[in-house]
Amino acid sequence: MTRKLKRKALIPKVTAMILTTALLGQVVVSSVYAGDTLPYTGESAKGVNQPYQHGYTSAQILNWTPESDIHGDLLRAHVPLQPRNEAFAATQAYPELSPDTQLFTMSGDYGNAFFDSTPYTNEFSQYLFNYWQYTDYYSYWHGMASAGVPEELYDPSKEWTEKYFEFGILNIPNPAYTNAAHKNGVKSIANIFFSDNDRGPQTYKQMLIQDENGNFPVAEKLAEMAEYYNYDGYFFNQEEVARGVAPEDIASYKKFMKYLRDKGLYVQWYDSTINTTGKIQYQNQFNGLNSPFVQDSVLGRVSDSIFLNYVWNHKMLRDSRDHALSLGLDPLETVFAGVEGGHDKFGRWKQSYDLRHNLDENGQPMNSIATLGADFTHNALDEEMGDGSTNHRAEDEYQWMTFVRDRAWWSGPNQDPTDARRNASADLSDVYASGANWDGIAAYLTERSVIxxxxxxxxxxxxxxxxxxxxxxxxxxxxxxxxxxxxxxxxxxxxxxxxxxxxxxxxxxxxxxxxxxxxxxxxxxxxxxxxxxxxxxxxxxxxxxxxxxxxxxxxxxxxxxxxxxxxxxxxxxxxxxxxxxxxxxxxxxxxxxxxxxxxxxxxxxxxxxxxxxxxxxxxxxxxxxxxxxxxxxxxxxxxxxxxxxDGSATVPDAPTGFHIVKALTNTDELVVAWDMKDYSEVKQYNLYENGAYVGGVYDSTFYIKSLKQPSGELSIRAVGADGTESESNVLPYDLNTAVQNIDVKFKKNGDAIVSWKNPKKVKDSGKDKDKNTDKDKDKNKDKGKGNESIQLTLETEYTKEPFTKSLQVKKGKQSAVLTGLPTNGEHYVLNIAIGGQNPVTHTGQLADLQITPYAKEKVTVKDGKYTLALPDLEDLYKIYVYENGVAREFGVTYVSQKFPYIIRGRTKLSELTFTPASNNSSLKLVIEDYAGNQATTILR
Missing domain, CATH: 2.60.120.260 (Galactose-binding domain-like)
Known part of the structure; x- marks a missing residue:
């Protein structure tokens, strides 16, 4: 968002706050480093099959379908956006404050995890946003590796400049955060981010492609994604400093955003690019150079609002208000004065700007407010506190500090929303990182309610x-x-x-x-x-x-x-x-x-x-x-x-259709599903294992990270509008009678060798009332004859071209070979069932033996210079360019180091254009995928 924020969704290095003796018994001054949310370890480590989010490149957006998106079926939000009550000044903390001022909060969700961004997990120390009542829009400043990036490429111990893998230009909201936002009447906004360093060779031009009719296929897909995942809009952060936006592309960019807005999505533009040249030039106010990205003289309204860069003063904000009014726009709907969390904006010394500059002569905000990185209250606990640790935000015993700092940010240094502005009399002796020079958000935003x-x-x-x-x-x-x-x-x-x-x-x-x-x-x-x-x-x-x-x-x-x-x-x-x-x-x-x-x-x-x-x-x-x-x-x-x-909210009926979707016995994981009722009838579903609470969600499916017992009863209850629970739907299960220790190995030709261990005793699963159909009973006719065969079914998932392979083996067998499988590395689900029993599941990826050579027509030659377009290969990893058999070297973002190959996501866009050393030399291009497959293209 600024030149200081060229890290993947990270708050910049900030100066330490002082811990007082009242809190920790000592005074510690140290450097605070905001960083990645490191993967949790031990019991809190991500489950082997736990659904997590990923980022999207423009090509991945273009190819997106609900069925092919990895984990997409388990990462949907379903809570509808709830209406908010009409403002009632008499019960406001500041009755004189206008309720029309809006807040756009851009922050992390549970943190900034690159491969561990899950909707729920078994860890207390994740950041939990707790101030929806002041927020109108919540957007997600996050680093997300693009789909398919192997987790092995991420080394959490290395500096953030040493992440040699690709991040998507789009990260969509965490579905759990969308559900929470919607429950509180807050719109959930996805984030589109272009940056020379952070997104490597990715550029807006790949997003703005048009078809023969002048339509924007990527924009159409973005609208479909928002509907499927149930979020409400897009924030555009166009910060390709080296190139900017080509003047001839500015109109197309506006039409792209206008398409999304016309589809009913909320669109906000960041104050980075000027309308005349397309160059990066932060205005820090709303004026004629950036307002056409909101209101264009030819196209009309192309976005809903603008997030102003941070270096403003009273005159600039007053002029911003006046410019909006001159265009017939409401500044409280259109102009958002940007505030950057962390750094010197929340500490004991003078901040470089002051939200009081946004007040008019009557004490009312002239423009609305946007904040970046309010979760620094949690992230900035990653600091050395005298004991050598640098990851205190992941430790339960330090979470109280986050809660105190949160209240200081939102309710002010007095931690009282009726006294939210800083003053000399505030008792700061027991407030960690007190925000003494910070007026709480409550000083400028009225509280909202959906109750x-x-x-x-x-x-x-x-x-x-x-x-x-x-x-x-x-x-x-x-x-x-x-x-x-x-x-x-x-x-x-x-x-x-x-x-x-x-x-x-x-x-x-x-x-x-x-x-x-x-x-x-x-x-x-x-x-x-x-x-x-x-x-x-x-x-x-x-x-x-x-x-x-x-x-x-x-x-x-x-x-x-x-x-x-x-x-x-x-x-x-x-x-x-x-x-x-x-x-x-x-x-x-x-x-x-x-x-x-x-x-x-x-x-x-x-x-x-x-x-x-x-x-x-x-x-x-x-x-x-x-x-x-x-x-x-x-x-x-x-x-x-x-x-x-008052008795008007009836107790819901017990949920129907409760069944096991995946019983992952190797890892004690489980995926269950049921029939979901409308939100007007049911607000939440609660799940239990042998009477112990497992989790809750408003959804039709749930991932259980670890079963405590291999057999017993699962149950589910529906929660009504007044908090009352329905009767339980009970689902008996017994995984002791299923095959165990499933193992899959692949031959060089892609055939799968499947082995497993049979149970000592096989028992009929007829107690499973949701799954034991008449068809199942027919399959079980020969059970009494001791003739239970073992059925193997392999299906690909998250693909546009589903594949199924079935095989039946005789009783007692503990291995089989599946032949004729695809060899493209697709995700698969393998189900194994004894007789008519419910199957148990193993997941993984098929052997990857295929790679498509780089298409020669993607190379552009002009004036002796070669320009390589990024190939469409989903699992591309590296591109080698050999001149007379010698590998050329290519520079990457962040550091001056060069590599003898182009590395996906990190090689500079400018490096994709090069001049051979000789006009007569041979040129050969070799691409390599994540699996190590290579293919050669002769350029000359």
Missing amino acids: NGSNFATSFNTGHGLKYYEDGAVSNDKEWSNINIQDIPVTWQWWMDSKGDKLNVDFDYGPSYEKGARYNYDSIGAFNGGSSLVVNGTLNAENFLRLYKTDLSVNGKSKLELTYNKPSTSDTSSLHVGLIFEDDPSNVVNVEVPQSGQHTEGWKTTSLDLSAYHGKTIAAMGLSFDPNGESIENYQMNIGEIRMS
């Missing part, structure tokens, strides 16, 4: 945990992260009103959670999910904690259930649910929770009748803690769940 209707439920689940709890008990003792099941975040973190000491508020992740020195509560964990809300401290005056901005209607059947746990001793205090009604927003109506001053000995649920407020609308709700005239030391109250309902 409406007459039903609402929350368990204060932030989307990850050190354990998973159900009804206050540990259901699964493994750590996890899954933003799919994140509850609607608390609107204000934290807005506490009190005339005395203010209580502290935190999320309680349980006894093994390291919460930092600023908190001293007893960690008890969650009621449901991974966390509960905990309030503690000295209670010497009434404290009112505002939690949610809402638009909830109350009727004669409305009830509110509150589940709480008071581990501190019995006292005189009382707990109330505080309701703020739309018709009297200055007044808090307290509904008392009976006997709430008593120590609870665990979780307790109380039902409160709200029928007295029939006909009213709840505009905000919170909790009130009253000492009733006493001063109570070490007060603590955990809130596990709030559930408001």
Whole structure:
């Protein structure tokens, strides 16, 4: 996004913050290096068959189909974009602030993993975004290796300049993040990025190809991809500094974006390229040189908005507003003032720009706001902290620092959204990387809400945990992260009103959670999910904690259930649910929770009748803690769940069609599927193995990383609008009776030698009610005769040309040879079943013995110079050019080193044009794929 950000989705090297003695007992100053999200190890390592995302080159976009995209069937988002409530100024933290200002947040998802970007996994320390209430658009600044790049090419221990593999120009949103964004009314935006260094020889020209009718096939595919994966638009970052955009291509570029916008997709352009010459020239304001990429005099509206580069001042932002108005555009919809997270923009010294410069004479933002890299609050924990470690963001015990830094970024240095602007009186002694010179985002953006209707439920689940709890008990003792099941975040973190000491508020992740020195509560964990809300401290005056901005209607059947746990001793205090009604927003109506001053000995649920407020609308709700005239030391109250309902949300039916898709016995992985109901009926599906929680998602399929037991029962429940679960659909399974230890080796001709180990005992799988059809029973007729044959079926997947090979072998056999297989390295699924049993699965890639020679017509010769076009070969790795038998050398991006070959993704675009040393020399071109196959083309 700037010259400082020529790393693949990385925040630049920044200067260290100071850790105070109040936090760590020592002062440590060090250099902070933002870097890759390194692959997790041990139990948290990515599963062998775990679906993960990849990037896309222009050619891969052009050839994209839903069926051929690797893992595409398991990486779709399904939650529809939810409508947001109308603005209601009376319940805003800053009532005078205009709600029309928008925020475009460009950040990582769970991090910046090149081969480990998964929708969910068993690791607590992933970054979980928790401030959707201030965000209108979430886009993904991420490095993703293009499809097919072997993971072996990535060495996490090497510098980021030594990544010799290809990154795609497109990364699409993580589906779990899209689901979470949509749940909160936020649009999820894919990212298209062209850069000399980061994308090597890839250029916008490959994207702008047109067919004979003048259409843009890549744009058409981008629209199809957005619909299939359920995201909402594209961000264009055109930063090819060396070449820029050729003047003759500028109109085509605009038409390309206009096509996407006309398809209903949101399109934002980055302030990098000027309209007159196409050269890279950051304007840092909206003016006549960049506004035609939003509003063109000939084409009309070609994009929705622009992300301004960061070096602006008050006059430039005022002029930006005025220029937008002169074009008939709303600057709060069109112009986004860019803010770069990290560096000196969040620390103890003066920042180089100030969002106060974006305020007009009435204190209102003149333009909307865009931020890059807000996840630096997590990424910048990768630093040496006196112990030699450089990957603290991957360590559970340091996650509390991310949470504190997050609140400083969003709620301001006082960690209070009603006091979000920096001031000299702020107590910063216990805030790691305090952001003392930073106004929180809440100072400029009003909070939004999707909580409406007459039903609402929350368990204060932030989307990850050190354990998973159900009804206050540990259901699964493994750590996890899954933003799919994140509850609607608390609107204000934290807005506490009190005339005395203010209580502290935190999320309680349980006894093994390291919460930092600023908190001293007893960690008890969650009621449901991974966390509960905990309030503690000295209670010497009434404290009112505002939690949610809402638009909830109350009727004669409305009830509110509150589940709480008071581990501190019995006292005189009382707990109330505080309701703020739309018709009297200055007044808090307290509904008392009976006997709430008593120590609870665990979780307790109380039902409160709200029928007295029939006909009213709840505009905000919170909790009130009253000492009733006493001063109570070490007060603590955990809130596990709030559930408001009126009976209109029916309990869903048990899910149907629940079955095993892939039983990967070699690795204890499993893929299951079921019939998905409309989001109006079901908000989530929860899966269990032998009663222990496995995970949840709104989808029709789920990947289970590791079965705890080889046999037992899988079950699934549907979750309704008020948080209630359906009855379970139970699926018995027994993998002990299936073949084990499947192994596949390939001969030199591509034939597959398959071996396995037969079970000691074979049992009928008739208990599988979803799979045991009449057809299955027919297959099992000869079971009693001891005549169970073994069926092998190999199918290719993620390909445009499916292939199937079946083979039946006699009972007792433990090996077979599959012949006549494709030899192009395609992905395959091998199913092996004994008799009529359900099969078990092995996956891999077929032997790759094929390579297509480089087409000579792709070489352009002009004035003695040879220019090589990138071949269409999907698994191309290297290109050798031999002149008189001697390999030419080619320069790569980032470093001055040259290689005796062109390396996919890293050789400079300019290096693809060369002049032979002699007019009479021989020229030979050899291409090599990832499998090591080579093919030769004689150029002359």
